[in-house]
Amino acid sequence: MIALTINGKQHELDVPDNMPLLWAIRDVVGMKGTKFGCGISQCGACTVHLNGVAIRSCVTPVSAAKGEITTIEAMAEDPVGQKVQQAWLDLGVAQCGYCQSGQIMNATALLKKTPAPETQEIVDAMAGNLCRCGTYNRILAAIERAADKQEASS
Amino acid sequence: MSRSDDTLLLANVSRRGLLKGLAGGSALLLAARWDLGLANEQAQFGAGAMPGGWIDNPNVFIHIDSGGLVTIVNNRAEMGQGIRTSLVMVAADELGADWDQVRVRQAEGDQGKYGNQNTDGSRSMRHWYQPMRRAAAAARLMLEQAAANQWGVPVHEVRAEVHRVVHPATDRELGFGDLAEAARELDVPGRHDLVLKSDSELRFIGKESGLINGELKSAHPKAIDGEDIVSGKAIFGADIDLENTLYAVVARPPVYGAKVKNVDDSDALKVAGVKKVIHIKGSRQPAAFNPLGGVAVVATNTWAAMEGRRALKIEWDNAPAGKNADYTTDAFRESLEKAAQSPGKVIRQSGDVEAALQVAETRVSATYYMPHMAQAPMEPPVAVVMIKNGKAEAWAPVQHPKAARDGIAAILEMDLENVTLHQTLLGGGFGRKSKPDFVMEAALVAKEFEGQPIKLQWSREDDISHTYFHTVSVDHLEAGLDGEGKATSWRHRTLSPSITSLFAPDPKHIAEFEQGMGFNTMPFNIAAIRLENPPAPAHVRIGWFRSVYNLPHAWAIQSFAHEMAVAAGKDHRDYVLDLLGPDREIHNLTVGDGWNYGEDPDKHPIDVARMRRVIERATKEAGWGRETAKGRGLGLAFHNSFVSYTAIVFDVEVGDQGELTIHRADIAFDCGPQANPERIRSQMEGSCVMGIGVALQSEVTFKDGVAQQDNFDSYLIPRMPDAPKVVRVHLIDNPNDAMGGVGEPGLPPVAPALCNAIYAATGKRIRRLPVGNQLS
Numbered sequence: 001m002i003a004l005t006i007n008g009k010q011h012e013l014d015v016p017d018n019m020p021l022l023w024a025i026r027d028v029v030g031m032k033g034t035k036f037g038c039g040i041s042q043c044g045a046c047t048v049h050l051n052g053v054a055i056r057s058c059v060t061p062v063s064a065a066k067g068e069i070t071t072i073e074a075m076a077e078d079p080v081g082q083k084v085q086q087a088w089l090d091l092g093v094a095q096c097g098y099c100q101s102g103q104i105m106n107a108t109a110l111l112k113k114t115p116a117p118e119t120q121e122i123v124d125a126m127a128g129n130l131c132r133c134g135t136y137n138r139i140l141a142a143i144e145r146a147a148d149k150q151e152a153s154s
Numbered sequence: 155m156s157r158s159d160d161t162l163l164l165a166n167v168s169r170r171g172l173l174k175g176l177a178g179g180s181a182l183l184l185a186a187r188w189d190l191g192l193a194n195e196q197a198q199f200g201a202g203a204m205p206g207g208w209i210d211n212p213n214v215f216i217h218i219d220s221g222g223l224v225t226i227v228n229n230r231a232e233m234g235q236g237i238r239t240s241l242v243m244v245a246a247d248e249l250g251a252d253w254d255q256v257r258v259r260q261a262e263g264d265q266g267k268y269g270n271q272n273t274d275g276s277r278s279m280r281h282w283y284q285p286m287r288r289a290a291a292a293a294r295l296m297l298e299q300a301a302a303n304q305w306g307v308p309v310h311e312v313r314a315e316v317h318r319v320v321h322p323a324t325d326r327e328l329g330f331g332d333l334a335e336a337a338r339e340l341d342v343p344g345r346h347d348l349v350l351k352s353d354s355e356l357r358f359i360g361k362e363s364g365l366i367n368g369e370l371k372s373a374h375p376k377a378i379d380g381e382d383i384v385s386g387k388a389i390f391g392a393d394i395d396l397e398n399t400l401y402a403v404v405a406r407p408p409v410y411g412a413k414v415k416n417v418d419d420s421d422a423l424k425v426a427g428v429k430k431v432i433h434i435k436g437s438r439q440p441a442a443f444n445p446l447g448g449v450a451v452v453a454t455n456t457w458a459a460m461e462g463r464r465a466l467k468i469e470w471d472n473a474p475a476g477k478n479a480d481y482t483t484d485a486f487r488e489s490l491e492k493a494a495q496s497p498g499k500v501i502r503q504s505g506d507v508e509a510a511l512q513v514a515e516t517r518v519s520a521t522y523y524m525p526h527m528a529q530a531p532m533e534p535p536v537a538v539v540m541i542k543n544g545k546a547e548a549w550a551p552v553q554h555p556k557a558a559r560d561g562i563a564a565i566l567e568m569d570l571e572n573v574t575l576h577q578t579l580l581g582g583g584f585g586r587k588s589k590p591d592f593v594m595e596a597a598l599v600a601k602e603f604e605g606q607p608i609k610l611q612w613s614r615e616d617d618i619s620h621t622y623f624h625t626v627s628v629d630h631l632e633a634g635l636d637g638e639g640k641a642t643s644w645r646h647r648t649l650s651p652s653i654t655s656l657f658a659p660d661p662k663h664i665a666e667f668e669q670g671m672g673f674n675t676m677p678f679n680i681a682a683i684r685l686e687n688p689p690a691p692a693h694v695r696i697g698w699f700r701s702v703y704n705l706p707h708a709w710a711i712q713s714f715a716h717e718m719a720v721a722a723g724k725d726h727r728d729y730v731l732d733l734l735g736p737d738r739e740i741h742n743l744t745v746g747d748g749w750n751y752g753e754d755p756d757k758h759p760i761d762v763a764r765m766r767r768v769i770e771r772a773t774k775e776a777g778w779g780r781e782t783a784k785g786r787g788l789g790l791a792f793h794n795s796f797v798s799y800t801a802i803v804f805d806v807e808v809g810d811q812g813e814l815t816i817h818r819a820d821i822a823f824d825c826g827p828q829a830n831p832e833r834i835r836s837q838m839e840g841s842c843v844m845g846i847g848v849a850l851q852s853e854v855t856f857k858d859g860v861a862q863q864d865n866f867d868s869y870l871i872p873r874m875p876d877a878p879k880v881v882r883v884h885l886i887d888n889p890n891d892a893m894g895g896v897g898e899p900g901l902p903p904v905a906p907a908l909c910n911a912i913y914a915a916t917g918k919r920i921r922r923l924p925v926g927n928q929l930s
Contacts, residue, residue, distance in 0.1 A: 019457050020457060023455055023456050026392075026456070027401065027456050030395055032386070032393035033385070033386020035390070035533070035581070036456075036534070037533075037534075037614065038614040038865055038866050039460075039613055039614060039615075039865075040865055042865060042866035042867050043532065043614075071386065072385065072386030073386050073387075075384075075385065085384040088380075088383075088384045089376065089377070089380050089381065089384060090370070091364070091370075092364045092365070092377055092832060092833075092836060094380060094384070095235070095236070095836060095837075095840055096233055096531070096533070096580060096582045096583075097234070097379060097382075097383035097388050097390075097581070098390055098531075098581025098582060099532045099581075100383050100384060104384060123874050126874045127873050127874055127875050128873075129873075129874070130866060130871060130873060131532065131843075132530060132531055132532045132582050132871060133234045133532075133840045133844075134839060134840035134841070134843025134844050135836070135839070135840060136843060136872070136874040136877040137839055137843075137877055137878070137881050138839070140877075141365065
């Protein structure tokens with residue numbers, strides 16, 4: 001049995017050690033907000049936080065997922081996550097929306113670590129998250145907007 | 155909207171509606187039932203000419219419950235274009251609904267009930283704008299009548315305001331919810347009784363909102379799925395969560411048309427969680443939408459199924475694939491380049507091109523190549539199917555629900571009425587999800603597990619190496635210029651496998667709809683023109699990719715026009731405006747285009763003035779003609795497609811090591827009347843980014859019939875650092891022409907504009923895509 005802590009809740013899963021966290025979250029725990037995009041950590045659709053750090057759950061075996069796992073479902077309760085989500089809505093970032101869970105998780109991890117990033121820092125940090133609809137300019141603007149708000153409120 | 159206002163001339167049918175409907179309980183269906191009959195039978199163009207036509211029956215689309223909650227049914231696939239917001243917004247505006255009390259319900263796949271649902275060709279808004287307004291206007295009129303009856307006053311004394319009906323003379327009002335029940339007892343107004351709102355009465359339609367060139371405008375009716383998306387609650391294909399689901403993946407033949415010779419599944423069956431290994435029957439070539447065949451592994455979760463597939467030992471038989479097993483794209487490109495040197499089937503001709511070329515002062519000639527590409531929506535194909543008691547129920551992210559439902563019925567040999575298709579959100583489509591092969595695969599697997607849902611998931615490798623590829627193309631152009639540099643002749647040979655090879659024995663020539671995507675519709679005003687189409691066979695499944703054959707045609711024509719300007723020593727913009735010639739409307743039939751995206755050429759001709767306007771706007775906004783530093787340059791391209799007009803100017807810089815920086819894109823776009831400008835802008839921005847990938851990165855090559863790229867480490871698409879630093883969209887205010895498409899027409903001019911900018915910056919001419927490392 002594998003013990004996972006997802007969004008503060010304990011789960012005991014009867015899965016092999018090498019099962020990627022993505023599939024444990026989606027198929028076994030049944031939380032669907034985290035998306036499958038490539039399976040080889042090239043697209044970022046599966047991004048979750050492990051102990052506050054953005055990781056690609058599609059290449060992280062459950063045996064390595066020790067600590068606090070946080071997914072998109074918990075962002076509405078997260079002060080930084082809320083600001084990011086609101087900025088996404090304010091600027092109409094999403095088109096199809098499929099990659100946006102991962103984009104938001106990656107952006108939130110960035111802002112938690114670097115509350116007021118330079119533009120180039122954002123671009124570098126987000127380079128691993130693909131969006132086929134091409135919403136990058138709005139993603140960038142939304143992160144800058146969320147960062148501004150964060151600065152203003154702190 | 156002089157050209158699009160054909161809608162109120164339709165059959166006058168006024169009769170009592172049916173009261174039964176979709177919702178139960180307290181929900182009230184506005185009763186109306188209109189007969190399309192006459193109008194659609196006679197329609198040759200537009201929505202009425204599509205299979206299933208249009209429906210404007212409010213009974214189908216609009217529900218109001220006694221609490222005032224308005225539910226509007228969206229019948230088109232949502233794949234990122236925002237149609238669930240925009241079309242619902244159109245209806246809500248005409249109805250007078252409060253946006254906060256509006257919900258959307260996604261239609262299931264049922265073309266008889268909902269009209270045409272095939273979401274491609276950038277048609278959703280231009281075909282459904284008027285029917286949805288009429289449905290909403292009828293509902294509004296019935297609410298007004300219900301209020302008038304209750305108050306005992308003539309209906310002309312009352313009017314609907316936001317979510318209520320008022321009687322100003324007596325200062326009375328009733329909410330939509332209060333009136334809904336009475337409204338359903340009323341006769342339905344005929345179309346001739348409907349009065350659509352005037353532009354000044356509209357609250358949402360055509361209104362600018364959102365972020366415009368860096369400035370945040372007024373709040374908008376919020377994106378209908380926005381909150382679900384940012385909180386991870388939006389339901390895409392793979393997010394359908396049914397009890398007892400089993401998960402399947404399929405090993406497909408690497409070569410198109412190959413078959414399984416032998417399978418050793420002993421190791422696969424040892425993988426924990428694997429339940430069963432199933433042979434999937436393939437189809438003969440051409441495959442149409444049928445599965446490719448192969449071996450399915452079914453397990454208790456996706457990972458186990460993938461591990462099981464990895465453990466299969468399959469021997470493939472390439473014999474049935476024929477020449478497909480020899481398909482190697484390098485050699486194929488060379489063969490097309492060679493064929494392009496000889497005349498081909500004549501598609502369009504005026505004047506004597508050969509004679510004109512002979513006497514030309516200057517001859518310009520170039521050959522352009524665009525490779526196969528994969529649509530690669532971020533959500534790979536996936537479908538859930540359950541078969542129980544002789545009925546099939548499916549949940550899938552499909553652009554063409556009818557094709558998916560028909561496909562399930564056909565492959566299971568089931569009557570259509572026993573197949574239910576639920577439409578989920580699409581995590582991108584771009585043409586890939588017009589083809590329901592993946593849904594049919596799921597149906598075949600589900601047949602083996604009666605009563606149990608099967609979720610069939612394509613991996614990214616499956617997606618990129620087994621998609622219906624964008625065609626591959628060679629375009630060879632030659633032009634003659636006179637002593638002033640003016641074009642006197644134009645010869646264009648285009649060679650590319652046709653999508654029709656998917657459905658019939660390979661014609662080796664492009665079809666009328668493929669020619670009509672920017673090839674025979676080329677608008678230049680040149681005395682001698684000859685367009686030819688030498689043969690090009692297909693060796694893989696060829697399919698729609700956003701904007702389709704407009705991609706190679708715009709790439710070649712727009713690159714070549716720039717080469718001509720350079721040869722003539724003229725400014726590119728001035729040169730192309732001269733090439734376009736005087737403002738005029740080119741009737742499509744005069745250039746041999748009987749297709750015109752399904753639209754009436756009398757209403758949607760090729761309009762040179764509109765083309766000119768977007769060129770002038772984009773160049774003006776970009777500061778065309780300004781001095782640029784060494785290594786920096788501006789590039790222009792333009793194209794009309796899906797009866798809309800786009801021009802783009804890129805401002806780029808190329809460093810000493812060939813590193814490319816895209817400082818800015820200025821996009822001018824004219825789609826006629828704009829329903830939701832904010833989503834139009836987002837489509838232009840997204841098209842720009844996707845087009846940058848087409849130009850710089852994306853290519854699928856084949857060796858011995860096998861795709862050589864299979865994931866995002868080898869098949870490259872744009873990332874945030876590849877996007878322009880600034881994208882500015884300039885919408886042309888043009889309410890007087892007929893409505894055009896939005897989802898696709900932004901894409902075709904991107905690659906040539908970018909390559910023209912690279913030329914302006916460096917003097918390096920790109921004729922083969924993708925650019926890749928050609929700059930270093």
